[in-house]
Amino acid sequence: MADDTILKRTMAEEVADILRGRILAGRLKAGEPIRQEHVAKELGVSRIPLREALSQLAAEGFVTLAAHKGAVVAPLSLAEVEELFELRLMLEDGLLARAIPHMGEGDFAMLDALIDESRAPDGLKRWGELNWRFHEVMYLPAARPVTLKLLRRVHDNIDRYLRLEIAMSAEGRNRGYREHQELVELARARDIAGARKLLAKHITATAENLTATLKVRAET
């Protein structure tokens, strides 16, 4: 019984996964209210597990709850997204520094493979997911599970915003891939200072690429 993969999942968890998926995919748009009875009937469950799922999603930052007013898909302001990028930088900077000394050849190989996968034509749609997996694999050797879980939530919330509001430009994506590759090379050379500097540039560039486009849109 090494891998008890068929673990007992509760309805609430199931529902939470479904709704999270819809929010991340953009099927549920920011600001949209979630009527409990309606969704419960649609999914074939009662409101009780649905409410617990909503609590979970609220904790993850995907919905906001107000007493007697219900749940709405959490709207992210531009300021909040910028703050999330700053959070990324704070967390990833620390994780990268702690991860590099513990990376092995297996890690580098996996990172290379992920970069290749990102460059594949169908990698475009899965940009958010692949980008996360790259960073996740990169920070796994740091052995900081709590921090990593936190970071995942930050990435997800950023992705949701991206998916909703804007697609990243082709140049932006290519630049991202190049920087990923350089990041791996610096890690291979155990150049912690260099890698941290590049990571900072990488994240702030992504943030600016995004927010600049958003500001232009806001003016139209």
Next chain:
Amino acid sequence: MADDTILKRTMAEEVADILRGRILAGRLKAGEPIRQEHVAKELGVSRIPLREALSQLAAEGFVTLAAHKGAVVAPLSLAEVEELFELRLMLEDGLLARAIPHMGEGDFAMLDALIDESRAPDGLKRWGELNWRFHEVMYLPAARPVTLKLLRRVHDNIDRYLRLEIAMSAEGRNRGYREHQELVELARARDIAGARKLLAKHITATAENLTATLKVRAET
């Protein structure tokens, strides 16, 4: 109607506050299971709002939930506490750098007052709370609400461990107060680099003070 302080609170929120308080105060000890029916009857509510409160607390890291097995007060391993201290450093380093340029005389005065209050004889019992308030006031000018909320959770979880396992030594506390004071002075001088360096020393010293004592205890 500027401050609608008597906002409608739900039973679930009330229960969550009560349980959180008990956990932070150490009345509910780490590893202790929480029987839903028992607690619900004691608090005079049904299990439904209690369950929602437990979800909330789980999201905050105070309890862990397992399907069909119930809730237990989350046990914190030494490794996790050390990781929380690292998280503190990652977050607070970024917040401090962003806060210092926006601090005004009012902020400095409030910080001084908090240090005095910490030194008061009755400040001993409220060490955790006062320590948090000092750091909170310090980072408020950074205007990063999401990050600050996250940081509060980290502090709370660390405090819980402290309260439960160990009281900080008198020398440790005094050193902490001195460093708080120096921190304010460096901020007054807008010496960001110096303040960051001291903050790193401050947090790692606190962590080591704690974990060293813990390791000694583990050997007995």
Next chain:
DNA sequence: AATTTGAATATTGTATACAATATGCGGAAA
């Protein structure tokens, strides 16, 4: 004796029913 099986019990997960609160609309008063 040690291990296993399985029914009895305890505990959690979910559905249904009811209570409390918010929302929307129509009419009355200014």
Next chain:
DNA sequence: TTTCCGCATATTGTATACAATATTCAAATT
């Protein structure tokens, strides 16, 4: 017309009842 009140409706919050799962402990088998 505009504003404000109050009732009707919709929606959320909570209690009770029931179903599903886990735990316990004693008997049976080796």
